Amino acid sequence: MAAVGVGGSSPAAGPGAVSAGMLESGSATAAHRRLKYISLAVLVVQNASLILSIRYARTLPGDRFFATTAVVMAEVLKGVTCLLLLFAQKRGNVKHLVLFLHEAVLVQYVDTLKLAVPSLIYTLQNNLQYVAISNLPAATFQVTYQLKILTTALFSVLMLNRSLSRLQWASLVLLFTGVAIVQAQQAGSGGPRPLDQNPGAGLAAVVASCLSSGFAGVYFEKILKGSSGSVWLRNLQLGLFGTALGLVGLWWAEGTAVAHQGFFFGYTPAVWGVVLNQAFGGLLVAVVVKYADNILKGFATSLSIVLSTVASIRLFGFHLDPLFALGAGLVIGAVYLYSLPRGAVKAIVSTSASASGPCIHQQPPGQPPPPQLSSRGDLITEPFLPKSVLVK
Secondary structure, eight states, rough: OOOHHHHHHHHHHHHHHHHHHHHHHHHHHHHHHHHHHHHHHHHHHHHHHHHHHHHHHHHHSOOOOOHHHHHHHHHHHHHHHHHHHHHHHHTOOHHHHHHHHIIIIIIIOOOOHHHHHHHHHHHHHHHHHHHHHHSSOHHHHHTTHHHHHHHHHHHHHHOOOOOOOOHHHHHHHHHHHHHHHHHHHHHHHSOOOOOOOHHHHHHHHHHHHHHHOOOOOHHHHHTTTOOOOOHHHHHHHHHHHHHHHHHHHHHHHHHOOOOOOOTTTTTHHHHHHHHHHHIIIHHHHHHGGGOOOOOHHHHHHHHHHHHHHHHHHHHHHHOOOHHHHHHHHHHHHHHHHSSSSSSHHHHHHHHHSSSTOOOOOOOOOOOOOOOOTTTTOBOOOOOOOOOOTTOO
């Protein structure tokens, strides 16, 4: 009878418990959905606004700021921000923070030194992006820059022995075709260009930037796989190397001019907006990117291309012709197809196939999954994130 009594009391409490559980589940689902939409908005705005703001600041009449100083300032601000976040994690205890940094940076110096190579490449990438955006329309740069998806995928196959599905290989071919069409349109357009802009130099810079980004992202994952450390610690270490290497690049490329005219020569509110966007925007993306799956990242990249194109038409008088629209459309489609997980592709084909439908290529047992890419094409690894430069 006791058993019956316990059993009998359960149904009485059951509906209420089920209702409460359903409410909690619904609230959690709604909250997660809101976070995904917020992540999408942040990724789109960050992708488009940084490129547009750099283009705007570099094409303003008057004194032109030194791009190398902007790269250094972004690294300094990013490092200081990460240091403050680590200080907050230690609940304002300076002694604990100093001991933690001594252990993580100096005692474990091997892990710290491993970050020198990707930091060097990311610093080079940042400077190359200024060169590219200064010489190419923002929309053209945004489309061409998606080549970093191709380079990251190729380096992941070569260095990490990753496998890609047939759809992903096809999407990479589609991506390259779309970029080639956009560049053909750029080369064939007979419109007037500013005398200080060189599309050939811009294309070379963006290709070099994509190559360096792909290699750095895969190398970053390879050397730090299995290591421990927070996102803020790794970004602080990257910031330390980035600041030092950025100062070396500044001295080598524009040292005499900076010494003569000053570090902040040509800085305007628009330039400071670029620096702040580059420093804090990348860290913000690092926070929200964990709420975005691959499809959402691909969708964000596609939206940012559309937003950059529309804004370029309004702000810079960019002319949208059918050839550019075709190339950009191919790139947007390729980004979306590449971001589809294999399970989703299999489900789509299974749904549309007949009873004797096609055999879907299965991932071999023990084979690591394909690389995850951020909306800019950067490789995403947990618990580490590559430095967010157009940053990240």
